[in-house]
Amino acid sequence: MSRTTDVIVVGSGLGGLMAALAAARQGREVRIISEGTGCLAIGTGCVDLLGYAPDGASVEDPWAAMAELAPAHPYSLLGAEKVREGLDALTETTARHGLVLRPASRDGKPRNTRVPTIMGTLKPTYLMPDTFEPDDLGKAKRVLVASVMGFRDCRPALVIDQLRRYPDWANKEYFPCLIPTPFDDAHRALNALDLARAAERPGGSEWLIGSLKERAEGCDLVLMPPICGRHAGSPLARELREALGCPVVEMLSIPPGVGGLRIRDALMRELAALGVELVENANVIGAGVAEGKCLSLDISSTGRNYATKARAYVLATGGILGGGVLLEPGRAIERVFGLDLALPADVAEWTEPEIFGSQAVSKVGVRVDDKLRPLDANGALALENVFFAGRSLGAHDPAVEKSGYGVALATGWQAGLAAAELAAAAHNTGEAATGGEQ
Amino acid sequence: MSVRVSPDKCIACTTCVVHCPVARVTPKFLGPRMIGPAYERFRLLGLAEDESLTYCANCKNCDITCPQGVPVSSINMLARAEHCKKHGTSMRDWVLAHGELQAKLLQLIPAALKNFGMLNPVTRKVLDMFGIDKRAPLPAFAPKTFRQMARKVEQPSLPRKVVFFPGCFVDVYDPQTGLDMIWAFNRAGYEVITPEKFGCCGLPMIANGFWQDSRRQAKRNLAEIARWRDQGIPVVTGCPSCALTFRQDLPEFFPDLVEKHGAGVLEDAQDFLLDCVDRGELELEDKAPGDLSLIYHAPCHLRAQGNGLPGLKLLQRLKGVSARNADAGCCGISGSYGFKKEKYDIAQEVGSELFHVVRESGADFATSECGTCRVQIQHGSGKKALHPVSILRARLEGRRPA
Ligand SMILES: Cc1cc2nc3c(=O)[nH]c(=O)nc-3n(C[C@H](O)[C@H](O)[C@H](O)COP(=O)(O)OP(=O)(O)OC[C@H]3O[C@@H](n4cnc5c(N)ncnc54)[C@H](O)[C@@H]3O)c2cc1C
Ligand code: SF4
Ligand code: SF4
Numbered sequence: 093m094s095r096t097t098d099v100i101v102v103g104s105g106l107g108g109l110m111a112a113l114a115a116a117r118q119g120r121e122v123r124i125i126s127e128g129t130g131c132l133a134i135g136t137g138c139v140d141l142l143g144y145a146p147d148g149a150s151v152e153d154p155w156a157a158m159a160e161l162a163p164a165h166p167y168s169l170l171g172a173e174k175v176r177e178g179l180d181a182l183t184e185t186t187a188r189h190g191l192v193l194r195p196a197s198r199d200g201k202p203r204n205t206r207v208p209t210i211m212g213t214l215k216p217t218y219l220m221p222d223t224f225e226p227d228d229l230g231k232a233k234r235v236l237v238a239s240v241m242g243f244r245d246c247r248p249a250l251v252i253d254q255l256r257r258y259p260d261w262a263n264k265e266y267f268p269c270l271i272p273t274p275f276d277d278a279h280r281a282l283n284a285l286d287l288a289r290a291a292e293r294p295g296g297s298e299w300l301i302g303s304l305k306e307r308a309e310g311c312d313l314v315l316m317p318p319i320c321g322r323h324a325g326s327p328l329a330r331e332l333r334e335a336l337g338c339p340v341v342e343m344l345s346i347p348p349g350v351g352g353l354r355i356r357d358a359l360m361r362e363l364a365a366l367g368v369e370l371v372e373n374a375n376v377i378g379a380g381v382a383e384g385k386c387l388s389l390d391i392s393s394t395g396r397n398y399a400t401k402a403r404a405y406v407l408a409t410g411g412i413l414g415g416g417v418l419l420e421p422g423r424a425i426e427r428v429f430g431l432d433l434a435l436p437a438d439v440a441e442w443t444e445p446e447i448f449g450s451q452a453v454s455k456v457g458v459r460v461d462d463k464l465r466p467l468d469a470n471g472a473l474a475l476e477n478v479f480f481a482g483r484s485l486g487a488h489d490p491a492v493e494k495s496g497y498g499v500a501l502a503t504g505w506q507a508g509l510a511a512a513e514l515a516a517a518a519h520n521t522g523e524a525a526t527g528g529e530q
Numbered sequence: 531m532s533v534r535v536s537p538d539k540c541i542a543c544t545t546c547v548v549h550c551p552v553a554r555v556t557p558k559f560l561g562p563r564m565i566g567p568a569y570e571r572f573r574l575l576g577l578a579e580d581e582s583l584t585y586c587a588n589c590k591n592c593d594i595t596c597p598q599g600v601p602v603s604s605i606n607m608l609a610r611a612e613h614c615k616k617h618g619t620s621m622r623d624w625v626l627a628h629g630e631l632q633a634k635l636l637q638l639i640p641a642a643l644k645n646f647g648m649l650n651p652v653t654r655k656v657l658d659m660f661g662i663d664k665r666a667p668l669p670a671f672a673p674k675t676f677r678q679m680a681r682k683v684e685q686p687s688l689p690r691k692v693v694f695f696p697g698c699f700v701d702v703y704d705p706q707t708g709l710d711m712i713w714a715f716n717r718a719g720y721e722v723i724t725p726e727k728f729g730c731c732g733l734p735m736i737a738n739g740f741w742q743d744s745r746r747q748a749k750r751n752l753a754e755i756a757r758w759r760d761q762g763i764p765v766v767t768g769c770p771s772c773a774l775t776f777r778q779d780l781p782e783f784f785p786d787l788v789e790k791h792g793a794g795v796l797e798d799a800q801d802f803l804l805d806c807v808d809r810g811e812l813e814l815e816d817k818a819p820g821d822l823s824l825i826y827h828a829p830c831h832l833r834a835q836g837n838g839l840p841g842l843k844l845l846q847r848l849k850g851v852s853a854r855n856a857d858a859g860c861c862g863i864s865g866s867y868g869f870k871k872e873k874y875d876i877a878q879e880v881g882s883e884l885f886h887v888v889r890e891s892g893a894d895f896a897t898s899e900c901g902t903c904r905v906q907i908q909h910g911s912g913k914k915a916l917h918p919v920s921i922l923r924a925r926l927e928g929r930r931p932a
Contacts, residue, residue: 095808123838128597133545278557279582280564285548286557347544364857369843373594374836393836394778396795413541415597 097123097369098515099508100389100402102376102428103416105130106497107408107482107504109359110178113185114508115406116366120515123402124368125391127375129356130410131483135497136217136344137318137351139182139193141175142167143204143216143494152203154218154498164487166499169462170506175498178505182355183219189358190325193219196226205229209344210246210317212254214261216494217344221351223320223329228339232313234265238304239317242273243282245346246317267311271303285348287319291328300328301335308336318342318350324358376409376428386478389428403518404511407458408481408504416484417457424456426484431458432469433486457486464507477514479507533783534574535605537567539598546592546602551860552585555879559585562592566602570609579613585876586610587864588737590774590834604782607736614739622661626866627738630698630730633671641673663874667909669703669901676705680724683712688721693758695751695796697769698730699901707901707917711768714803714919717926718812723763727754731772734865736779745787748780752791759792766799768919770832770899771865773798777835798832800899800918801840807847816849817928824853824921825893827884827907829900830860841899841918848925854891858884861898863906878910885910895931897921 099115101108104126116122142154151157158167167175183193195202195218205226206214237248248268255261274290291300308314320328320342333340373393380387388399407428409416418425424433433456443453458480459467468474481503490496546562547553553561560582569580583606592602647653649670658664676696692715700708712722728751732744758765767773773796781788806812826842845853861881862868868877888896888911896907896915904915916931924931
């Protein structure tokens with residue numbers, strides 16, 4: 093593992109996977125180092141781009157709204173065109189593995205859609221699987237809200253009560269229904285992933301179709317939890333739609349993230365085909381740095397430490413939750429390079445009373461230049477061969493503005509391209525790994 | 531048990547639940563998050579154990595995927611030890627945990643007779659009644675143990691030395707892999723020492739709840755490793771589970787022993803050989819006629835070590851070899867787990883995706899570092915499975931692997 097590679101990507105969330113994909117497509121040798129699996133394992137299958145503007149207004153056209161973001165926001169640093177490149181790379185890749193993601197459009201312009209969640213709320217998102225026809229939501233008059241017996245996360249009665257609060261949804265007719273469970277011997281509460289897997293086993297599609305067919309009679313929309321298969325390209329949602337003769341929409345659900353896993357599945361297959369190396373269960377605890385360059389990363393894993401090297405590095409380590417940002421008494425630091433992250437000196441200002449409001453602490457992250465290279469406290473370039481991507485970046489708040497996957501994929505893609513370019517240049521000038529003994 | 535792992539790092543994100551192969555195939559298992567960190571809080575309050583704890587296969591996919599670094603499998607194994615201490619263990623589990631000892635007891639009986647005794651339909655039926663599934667692919671005893679055979683190998687006298695930790699699978703069932711290992715190290719310019727003092731790494735005992743026995747093994751092995759380490763001679767193994775046991779389990783479970791003897795690190799033999807190639811000590815001249823296609827399975831206990839897949843890299847450096855990572859998850863066997871009557875079907879179901887990929891691959895051979903993974907792959911897919919170093923040897927010797 094001391095062997096030098098072209099590009100090392102730290103983190104295997106959406107940011108890291110997109111960076112690895114970009115660099116590998118440029119013909120670079122890529123190694124992903126990751127302590128755990130990122131947010132795709134717990135997120136939905138819909139890609140948020142920008143759901144709410146900085147003033148809290150709901151966004152219809154995310155591309156137009158991007159222009160209004162603060163200059164330090166990752167989208168502002170990249171510009172809309174580069175964001176679009178990342179989005180296209182993702183959709184092209186997932187489509188290759190049978191998962192077509194696309195936005196709704198109005199008057200020929202792509203726009204956000206408000207999708208129901210299993211809590212009965214509506215959440216704005218941008219890309220959705222193509223089994224999902226956004227116009228169907230508005231047109232529907234008779235809605236079957238289905239769940240599965242023994243599946244506690246989704247309760248049709250609750251979903252219906254909550255949906256009725258929205259003017260667009262208040263005047264529909266609703267039919268709650270619980271279909272039989274495919275398990276007769278469960279010792280634990282079932283989750284959506286259990287059911288999505290059961291649906292993919294032999295007899296699974298018969299179970300779904302058989303239990304919904306009669307109940308969906310006369311309905312023009314079926315809302316159900318995300319249980320139509322766990323794999324990218326699972327034909328179940330389409331089969332179900334055809335068999336029932338009406339639109340079927342999978343509601344956005346809580347973890348585990350069936351939809352996110354479908355996206356991850358497609359990306360992992362693509363990366364494997366490109367020969368990208370995945371080093372799992374390895375924790376990057378520090379780095380060797382000299383003269384503004386990263387020379388090596390220090391890894392700790394199951395009782396052993398070692399160093400590993402590349403010609404360029406992408407850090408997609410996530411935020412506080414993912415492990416990329418550490419909160420310490422009175423300050424926040426980036427975990428690998430120990431970069432100091434700007435937070436108000438007074439800890440009381442880190443949060444605000446409104447729990448779902450925009451918290452200073454959730455915007456904390458690495459400050460970067462327009463090539464995504466980290467800046468120090470004075471705004472000067474800190475490291476020239478390191479690029480940051482995803483939730484580890486500051487100046488955005490995915491939970492509030494609904495931009496999580498969007499920022500991760502756009503910055504991941506561009507960071508991967510930049511790292512690949514740097515690594516190729518190092519190759520051409522005959523420069524071995526930046527520094528040190530092998 | 532005095533050691534405990536704090537469950538408080540768990541943020542209940544369910545990532546481990548997504549990746550646990552046993553939870554995937556049976557809802558009878560509470561799953562890692564619940565049986566590990568969540569239930570640990572009940573245990574600390576003195577509440578009774580949940581019966582489904584026995585379903586944990588100790589495959590460590592939870593540890594591999596947890597973004598917070600919670601050692602879920604260790605919580606489970608400590609709870610199992612505690613439970614066994616209170617409620618006893620079964621004869622069947624004793625048998626499965628002590629393969630090495632049985633081989634020793636049976637040493638005087640010729641392998642053919644031993645195997646006739648163990649593997650004939652009548653015995654299998656008895657074993658089945660006693661909890662070892664009659665369909666399970668119990669490996670056959672080798673005519674001679676690896677260490678008996680290694681003594682007879684005439685190695686060239688070489689200035690550089692390595693110590694080889696065979697692990698019980700190679701020693702008792704699969705000496706050829708050990709001999710191939712000696713060959714490869716000799717070729718790289720290293721004389722191989724195989725000390726008599728080494729015994730089973732203790733993992734089968736940990737996984738089956740025989741805590742004191744595994745402690746005894748640890749004492750002996752750690753003292754022996756320390757002896758070589760202090761002379762500056764590297765100790766290597768070709769078995770990922772042995773390596774992981776020394777790296778992760780022993781320091782977690784027996785910190786006092788590790789403090790006394792120092793860290794007992796076993797280096798990955800494949801990684802070591804790859805370094806030999808990079809240093810110019812081992813030349814990888816592929817002399818075999820014809821191309822060879824391989825489908826590689828990464829053992830979970832190798833993935834858990836955070837060191838990538840050096841065995842696969844080594845094979846990919848051979849000119850005439852194409853080796854593809856099956857990347858199809860756990861094989862299901864988890865040491866002795868898949869031999870147990872109540873677990874056999876679960877283990878086969880866990881491995882089914884891998885078996886499918888191996889069968890569809892059209893490869894000449896399957897390959898994997900772990901001995902029991904190879905047994906399971908062969909059983910589930912029908913394709914012969916070899917250790918990467920055995921394939922390396924065949925190619926460098928200019929022949930087809932056998
Ligand atoms: C529950 C939940 C659901 C969500 N659902 C959606 C959704 O449906 N749609 C949407 O658009 N957005 C969603 N988001 C937001 C979105 O998932 C994230 O903003 C985005 O995925 C972040 O990706 P990332 O790659 O930057 O980080 P992460 O996905 O957090 O990945 C970080 C990676 O880095 C690794 N890592 C961290 N530190 C180290 C280290 N020192 N050494 C080695 N590895 C390290 C971690 O193990 C992990 O693999 C959701 C978020 C959450 C929490
Ligand atoms: S060790 Fe394996 S079987 Fe046990 S809980 Fe973890 S992932 Fe599941
Ligand atoms: S992955 Fe880790 S943090 Fe998440 S639920 Fe499992 S043990 Fe807890």
